[in-house]
Structure formats: C-alpha cells, structure tokens
Amino acid sequence: MNAHLKKFLHRGLVFAGFGPVVCSTVFFIISSTTEGFSLNATDLLVATLSTYILAFVHAGASVFNQIEGWSVMKSTLAHFATLYVAYTVCYLINSWISLSLAVICIYTGVFVLCYLAVWAVVMIILKITEKRLNAGLK
Helix, strand or coil: CCHHHHHHHHHHHHHCCHHHHHHHHHHHHHHHHCCCCCCCHHHHHHHHHHHHHHHHHHHHHHHHHHCCCCCHHHHHHHHHHHHHHHHHHHHHHCCCCCCCHHHHHHHHHHHHHHHHHHHHHHHHHHHHHHHHHHHHHC
C-alpha cells in the first residue's frame, strides 16, 4: 500500500471522531438557544455519519502537503479540492445548504475566502518559524 495512502487513512481514523463531537456540540448550542429546535433520529444519524466522514477526509487530506514530489500549488489544489468536495457533499446531504445555483455560488465564495485566509495564516506562521530557526542556526 502506498505510504501516503497509509498516512491518509491513519490520520483520518485518528481524527474522524472529532466530527461528531463538533456536530453534537453545535446541535446542543442550537437547541439551547433556539426554541422548538428538534432533530429526528434519521437527521441525527446522517449528521453524525457525515461529519465523521468529513473529519476523516479533512484530517487525511493533510497528507497532500507532505508529498515531496509535488509542488506547493499542486498539493494546495489537491487539498482544496478534496476539502471542497467533502464539505459540499456533507452540507448538501444534511440540507445545511440547498442545491441552487445562487446558494452554491455564495457557499463557494465563502469557502474559497475562508480557505485562503487559513492558508495565508499558516504560511505566515511557517515563514516566521523558518526565520527563527534559520536565525538560531547562524
């Protein structure tokens, strides 16, 4: 089995349980602040399973950034595409967004902006860390 696939599966299995924890926490907050909020068993099962899979994919996708033969652009695009598809499918399955062109366009815009913001913060932190490490070597 490919070493990168093994890492993907390992990371996914280690962190997948956080998806349902986050989902149930969000549902708890919504139920505490919204009068009359309720879920049926099917909605709860679908949300739990889909957020488990979402967290699995999200954690596993970090392996793309460690494939040495890939450029930063290629690994970033693979990471972005994997997360975009996983989040979009999860949101659609749970009816957290509707399947309409306007909603998908807005969702995509917000997703891209959030992804770029997180990516920029991570890159800035890496550059600062790199400078500190290089200064320590001098």
